[in-house]
Amino acid sequence: MKRFDGKVVLITGGGGAIGSAAARRFHAEGARVCVVDMDFGRAEEVAGQFGDAGLAIAADVAVEDDSEHAVSECLAHFNRLDVVFNNAGISGTATPVQNMEVEEWDRVLQINLRGVFMILRASLRAMIDRAIPGSIVNMGSSMAGWDVLSGGAHYAASKHAIVGLTKTAALDAAPWGIRINAICPGVIETTLGVPASDRDSYLKGVARFAKRIPLRRIGTPDDVAATVCFLASEDARHVTGADWLIDGGQTLQSWANAPAADAYPSSIDGPR
Numbered sequence: 001m002k003r004f005d006g007k008v009v010l011i012t013g014g015g016g017a018i019g020s021a022a023a024r025r026f027h028a029e030g031a032r033v034c035v036v037d038m039d040f041g042r043a044e045e046v047a048g049q050f051g052d053a054g055l056a057i058a059a060d061v062a063v064e065d066d067s068e069h070a071v072s073e074c075l076a077h078f079n080r081l082d083v084v085f086n087n088a089g090i091s092g093t094a095t096p097v098q099n100m101e102v103e104e105w106d107r108v109l110q111i112n113l114r115g116v117f118m119i120l121r122a123s124l125r126a127m128i129d130r131a132i133p134g135s136i137v138n139m140g141s142s143m144a145g146w147d148v149l150s151g152g153a154h155y156a157a158s159k160h161a162i163v164g165l166t167k168t169a170a171l172d173a174a175p176w177g178i179r180i181n182a183i184c185p186g187v188i189e190t191t192l193g194v195p196a197s198d199r200d201s202y203l204k205g206v207a208r209f210a211k212r213i214p215l216r217r218i219g220t221p222d223d224v225a226a227t228v229c230f231l232a233s234e235d236a237r238h239v240t241g242a243d244w245l246i247d248g249g250q251t252l253q254s255w256a257n258a259p260a261a262d263a264y265p266s267s268i269d270g271p272r
């Protein structure tokens with residue numbers, strides 16, 4: 001018996017590095033998987049690996065009609081919805097907050113927060129209507145949901161908000177037996193979007209950063225997928241409202257025991 005036999009899982013940003021790893025893991029554990037992405041080609045590529053157990057859905061989660069449609073298409077095709085991995089997100093352009101354009105702020109918040117809220121709401125309504133005691137996992141961040149990143153005010157605001165949204169929604173949904181948790185990954189090695197010409201410098205940066213992590217390595221999409229599947233499964237049946245770190249101990253570092261500051265210089269230059 002696999003953990004997700006008979007279950008239907010919807011994953012937003014399912015065509016990306018972390019989303020596709022989660023889709024493969026859920027499928028390997030018995031699930032039928034709806035792969036939602038605004039890049040339909042990527043969604044099709046991932047869902048196509050699962051035969052009849054996969055469905056690609058084109059949707060921009062920041063658009064209300066698209067979010068509603070993603071959930072209703074999943075229900076129309078598989079006739080149920082047990083698990084949602086609310087994962088689609090962008091990091092935005094790194095800019096000091098004093099120089100940040102309102103348009104860039106809005107762009108990040110609309111996808112990372114508004115999009116997560118709308119998928120969450122549509123999924124909860126579907127689960128409540130069908131009396132399915134489902135599980136929802138929202139994507140936060142350790143570097144920006146627990147910690148902060150210079151130049152990433154929009155990203156950090158969106159990911160901190162995910163933790164508040166998750167805890168509140170977990171309370172609201174608990175009477176229906178629906179569990180809602182957030183995951184907060186640290187740096188995850190995702191070479192998928194890195195052009196071949198930048199790959200070497202990306203991997204050097206990853207190796208340098210690994211030295212600052214207590215467990216001495218960068219996380220992988222499979223590390224994240226394993227935790228998402230745990231939280232979504234019956235094994236985590238008494239876990240709700242958690243903001244689950246997956247960061248190799250990265251956030252345990254304080255100023256007193258952190259490695260030399262120049263190991264990871266700030267992206268922002270200033271007079272001091």
Ligand SMILES: NC(=O)c1ccc[n+]([C@@H]2O[C@H](COP(=O)([O-])OP(=O)(O)OC[C@H]3O[C@@H](n4cnc5c(N)ncnc54)[C@H](O)[C@@H]3O)[C@@H](O)[C@H]2O)c1
Pocket residue numbers: 012013014015016017018019036037038039042059060061062087088089090091111115139140141142184185186187188189190192193
């Ligand atoms: N990679 C990391 O180090 C890291 C760490 C912590 C958290 N995260 C979070 O993990 C999530 C996935 O990141 P990733 O590294 O796999 O990135 P990725 O770029 O590989 O994947 C993101 C996917 O989301 C899709 N997407 C973007 N905007 C969308 C929208 N509006 N509607 C629908 N789909 C959309 C993209 O097309 C892409 O396929 C993000 O929320 C990110 O903030 C990543």
